[in-house]
Each structure stands twice: as structure tokens, then as C-alpha cells.
Amino acid sequence: MNPPPSTLFTAPTEWQWLIIFYFYLGGIAGGAYFLATLIDLAGHPADRPLARLGYFIAFPAIAICGLLLIADLRRPLRFWHMLVQSETLRPMLKWWSPMSFGSCILLLFGLFAFLSFLAALGESSDPRWRRLRGFSRLRRPGLLGTLVTCLGGVFGFFIAGYTGILLAVTNRPIWSDTNLLGLVFLISGTSTAAALMALLGRQLRWTRPEGVHALERFDSGMLVFELIAIVALVISLGSLARLWLSAWGALLVVGVLIVGILVPLVLYRRPGVFGRLGVAAAPVLVLVGGFLLRVVIILSSEAV
Amino acid sequence: MAESMGFFTDTTVCIGCKACEVACKEWNQLPAANGGVNTLSGDSYDNTRRLDGLHWRHVRFVEQFTPDRKDGRWLLMSDVCKHCVQAGCLEVCPTGAIIRTEFDTVVIQSDVCNGCRDCIGACPFGVIDINPASGTAQKCTLCYDRLQVGLEPACAKACPTNSIQFGTIAELKTRAQARVERLRGQGETRAHLYGADDKMLGGLNSFFLLVDRPEVYGLPPDPRLPSRNLAPSWWATLFGGVVVGLAGLFNFRSRGRRP
Numbered sequence: 307m308n309p310p311p312s313t314l315f316t317a318p319t320e321w322q323w324l325i326i327f328y329f330y331l332g333g334i335a336g337g338a339y340f341l342a343t344l345i346d347l348a349g350h351p352a353d354r355p356l357a358r359l360g361y362f363i364a365f366p367a368i369a370i371c372g373l374l375l376i377a378d379l380r381r382p383l384r385f386w387h388m389l390v391q392s393e394t395l396r397p398m399l400k401w402w403s404p405m406s407f408g409s410c411i412l413l414l415f416g417l418f419a420f421l422s423f424l425a426a427l428g429e430s431s432d433p434r435w436r437r438l439r440g441f442s443r444l445r446r447p448g449l450l451g452t453l454v455t456c457l458g459g460v461f462g463f464f465i466a467g468y469t470g471i472l473l474a475v476t477n478r479p480i481w482s483d484t485n486l487l488g489l490v491f492l493i494s495g496t497s498t499a500a501a502l503m504a505l506l507g508r509q510l511r512w513t514r515p516e517g518v519h520a521l522e523r524f525d526s527g528m529l530v531f532e533l534i535a536i537v538a539l540v541i542s543l544g545s546l547a548r549l550w551l552s553a554w555g556a557l558l559v560v561g562v563l564i565v566g567i568l569v570p571l572v573l574y575r576r577p578g579v580f581g582r583l584g585v586a587a588a589p590v591l592v593l594v595g596g597f598l599l600r601v602v603i604i605l606s607s608e609a610v
Numbered sequence: 611m612a613e614s615m616g617f618f619t620d621t622t623v624c625i626g627c628k629a630c631e632v633a634c635k636e637w638n639q640l641p642a643a644n645g646g647v648n649t650l651s652g653d654s655y656d657n658t659r660r661l662d663g664l665h666w667r668h669v670r671f672v673e674q675f676t677p678d679r680k681d682g683r684w685l686l687m688s689d690v691c692k693h694c695v696q697a698g699c700l701e702v703c704p705t706g707a708i709i710r711t712e713f714d715t716v717v718i719q720s721d722v723c724n725g726c727r728d729c730i731g732a733c734p735f736g737v738i739d740i741n742p743a744s745g746t747a748q749k750c751t752l753c754y755d756r757l758q759v760g761l762e763p764a765c766a767k768a769c770p771t772n773s774i775q776f777g778t779i780a781e782l783k784t785r786a787q788a789r790v791e792r793l794r795g796q797g798e799t800r801a802h803l804y805g806a807d808d809k810m811l812g813g814l815n816s817f818f819l820l821v822d823r824p825e826v827y828g829l830p831p832d833p834r835l836p837s838r839n840l841a842p843s844w845w846a847t848l849f850g851g852v853v854v855g856l857a858g859l860f861n862f863r864s865r866g867r868r869p
Contacts, residue, residue: 380725398705406704471839471847475843489849
């Protein structure tokens with residue numbers, strides 16, 4: 307008789323809704339900054355406002371993430387112990403601990419997201435932000451702007467992906483039975499960020515339609531990549547995949563794969579299917595699917 | 611550094627009296643659960659059920675009965691933190707609250723822990739939990755305070771059958787091996803040690819003599835370190851980052867060339 311998987315003998319972490327929202331918003335924040343960096347580096351000059359939108363999303367989202375994480379601690383006032391050794395006041399970093407590494411990256415990303423947020427505000431034509439115009443040097447072109455954008459983009463990539471690795475580097479069922487959670491969360495974070503930027507870009511009319519179309523085309527590619535990655539993730543779980551022969555599996559198939567990936571893929575290709583509603587429906591469904599993905603991944607393991 | 615200290619728990623002589631549980635709670639001043647209101651498990655004579663933030667020792671009752679209850683046996687095991695030589699909890703702790711002591715034991719410093727709960731998911735044995743009284747992760751300290759003044763841990767002191775034995779790891783291993791051989795000589799061929807050699811997480815400083823498969827006692831057959839997933843997960847994520855990055859650059863650049 308085969309012994310049962312050892313991960314079934316562990317205790318749940320009680321990471322629940324606050325962490326789900328953190329993973330979701332963190333993915334969007336990191337993804338939005340990452341995309342804004344790509345647009346700033348390689349995009350058409352006319353799409354500069356689209357990248358600006360990415361910076362406007364990234365900072366508030368990551369600021370909320372910090373609050374969510376602090377609120378989730380059982381001793382919230384000791385949040386700084388993640389960054390500073392409480393006894394020696396030396397910096398606290400264990401690169402091999404994803405939570406320690408992630409705390410430092412969160413701080414650094416928050417700093418760069420803030421700088422780019424200021425730069426984006428400084429480019430505003432609104433006279434209320436006139437005093438911030440000097441900060442516009444923190445965006446490309448220019449060496450300083452390029453440096454800030456590139457470093458922030460790298461940190462954004464880490465923020466979008468490390469959350470999956472945080473789950474994998476435990477001994478909990480599902481989470482630690484695959485090495486693909488970081489990959490899936492990274493793709494999903496970028497995809498949901500692209501969807502949000504496309505949705506807001508279209509609604510706010512900050513950019514030309516070609517910019518939004520490019521984001522939608524990019525998101526279509528990400529959805530296909532995400533579909534492949536999720537199928538690979540299920541296969542990599544081996545016998546543990548049977549834990550998803552449950553309501554969680556149904557939510558994964560219906561909520562994530564069908565509603566969050568396949569339907570938006572069709573809508574991106576044929577936006578007229580649902581009339582005018584279809585244009586906004588695709589990114590909204592991608593955002594819903596990205597959230598449900600994290601719900602399934604986190605709560606299905608916590609339920610064991 | 612002092613010699614490595616630990617527990618050898620001989621489950622074959624445990625009588626399920628739970629004196630160890632009580633001694634642990636008393637010495638460590640762990641409050642009662644549910645405000646002292648006793649909650650019966652309903653399906654077992656064991657009402658503690660599992661290790662948690664308020665129970666750092668737990669006598670597990672394995673009640674194996676036939677459906678008609680004409681035949682059956684009891685397996686009893688006083689469970690506790692394994693004080694792994696390679697400890698998953700210590701590995702992931704982001705605050706440095708979890709330390710290895712001079713006795714080679716693993717201790718959570720309650721004044722440093724901020725209750726992030728990463729260690730709970732990292733422990734391969736499900737030992738750690740939040741103590742609701744302190745809001746921090748807690749578990750057996752192997753009575754670190756007693757060890758520092760030359761006393762043995764409270765549970766081992768209270769155990770009336772010597773099921774829980776405390777001592778240096780080298781001495782305990784010798785004693786445990788002799789006990790296994792004696793049991794096998796008496797016909798209990800299933801007797802074996804769990805966690806005594808360094809193949810399991812570098813060795814468990816709290817190891818057990820079992821007479822059935824580990825999973826029967828609620829112990830994982832193959833406990834591993836959480837860091838086994840660190841490098842492969844990062845490589846997969848970096849691969850994803852390269853694909854996403856190139857896709858993004860190609861997507862926006864190709865469009866940018868158009869008028």
C-alpha cells in the first residue's frame with residue numbers, strides 16, 4: 307500500500323481573505339508596473355499615458371497590500387520585525403525565506419511605485435499638481451527615469467511572482483506539491499493588470515485606441531499562457547489533484563478556466579458577441595477569474 | 611555548544627494518562643482552551659485531539675477497532691515538536707523569532723514573533739499553532755528554561771512509565787536501538803524507530819519507537835524541508851518572466867513601428 311502524501315499531515319496557516327486580496331492586488335500592482343515599464347521602454351510615444359495609468363494603479367494597490375499584510379498579522383504592531391531585527395536593529399533578510407525576501411521586495415517596490423506615481427502625477431496638466439512637475443524626471447526619457455523604471459519593473463515582476471513561491475515553500479497540500487504556483491501567479495498578475503489597464507484606458511480615454519488594442523492582444527496571449535500553465539499545474543500535482551475533485555475543482559473549471567480565461571479569449575477576438583457590453587466584459591471577466599484563481603488555490607489547501 | 615539534547619518516546623509503554631500534557635501546561639502556564647469549558651471530541655477518548663498553541667504535548671489515542679468492536683487495539687503516543695536538526699519552521703521564519711539553542715533544540719521567541727504563521731505551514735508535522743493568549747506562534751521549547759538550570763523537561767519528569775525519556779541524543783539513540791532489538795526478540799517485529807537517523811530532516815531530536823506505519827500515528831511518512839521547492843519554483847517563475855517580458859516587448863514594439 308502506498309503511503310499517503312506527507313503534506314496531508316500539516317496544519318493550516320489560516321491565511322484567508324486578507325491574504326487572498328493581498329495576492330490579488332499584489333499581482334495587479336506588480337503586473338501594472340511591469341507592463342508600464344515595458345510600454346515606457348518599447349512602446350509608441352503616443353502610449354505614454356497608458357504607461358502612466360500603470361503607475362497610477364501600481365502605487366495605491368501596493369499601499370493597500372501593505373495594510374492588508376499588517377492587518378493579517380496576529381501581532382500587527384510588530385510588522386517591522388519583518389524588516390529589522392527587533393533585538394539588534396540590524397536589517398532582517400533571509401533570501402531563502404520567500405516571506406522575508408518578499409517583505410524587502412515589497413518595501414523596495416513600494417518605494418519605486420511611489421516615485422513613479424509622483425512622476426506620473428508630475429506629468430499631469432492639472433494645475434493642482436504643478437508643484438510635482440519636477441518629479442516627471444523620474445520617468446523616461448533620461449537616465450534617472452530609465453533607472454527608476456527598470457528597477458521598479460524588476461521589483462514589480464518579483465512582487466507578481468513571489469507570492470506563488472511563498473505558498474510553494476511550505477509543506478501544505480497543493481501549495482508545496484507543485485513548483486508552478488509562482489509561474490501561474492506571475493502570468494495571472496500580468497494578465498489581470500493588462501485587463502485593468504485596458505478597461506480603465508478605454509473608459510478614461512487617456513490613450514489612443516491602438517494602445518488599448520495592444521493591451522488586449524497582449525492579455526489574450528497571457529490568457530493562453532495561463533491556461534497552459536494551469537493545466538501543467540494540475541498535472542504536476544499528481545495524486546494530490548484529487549483534492550480538486552470537489553467544489554474547489556468546480557470553481558477552478560467554471561470560475562477560472564471558463565469564465566476567467568476561455569470566455570474573455572472569445573470576447574477579445576469577437577467583442578461584438580455581447581454588443582457594447584462585450585467590450586468591457588472581457589477585462590472584467592479576466593479580473594474576476596484572477597481573483598477566483600487565488601481563492602481556489604488558497605482556500606482549497608486551507609480546507610484540508 | 612552543549613551536547614544535543616532531546617526526547618526518545620517509546621510508544622509501547624505509553625498508557626495514555628496524559629500526565630505529560632498536564633505537566634507541560636502547568637510548567638509553561640498554558641491557559642485552558644475554551645475558557646476551561648471541557649469539550650468532548652465525541653468520537654474518541656482523546657479530547658485534546660491535536661497539538662496546538664495551547665497544547666505543546668498531546669497524547670494521541672489511535673483506537674483501532676473492527677466495525678463490530680469485538681476486536682481492537684490501542685496505540686498511544688505522546689506527540690511533541692520534533693526539534694528537527696534541519697527545521698522547516700526555522701528556515702522560513704521571516705523575523706528571526708525561531709532560533710536553535712545551545713542544546714540543539716528549536717525555540718520560538720515569543721517577544722520577536724509577529725504571528726505571520728509562515729512556520730505553521732512550513733512544519734512538516736503540523737506542530738506549531740498560534741497561542742490565542744499571546745497572538746504568537748508557539749510550540750514545545752523542550753523546556754528551554756529548565757534545561758538552562760539543569761532540570762529535565764516537565765513532561766519527561768512527569769511520565770510515570772518512562773515512555774518519554776530525556777537525555778543526550780547519542781545516549782537516547784543507543785537506548786532506543788536496544789529497546790527495538792529487545793521488542794523484536796520478543797516477537798514485536800514491527801518495532802522501529804522514527805526519526806532517529808539523519809535521513810529524516812537531518813535527524814529528529816525528538817524521535818519515536820513505533821509498532822506500526824508512521825501514518826497510523828498521524829506522522830508523515832516522508833517529511834521534507836519546504837526549501838526543496840525554492841530553486842525549482844524560482845526557475846519556473848523566471849522562465850515565465852522572460853516569456854511575459856519578451857511577449858510584452860514584442861507586442862508593444864511591433865505596434866510602435868506602425869505609423
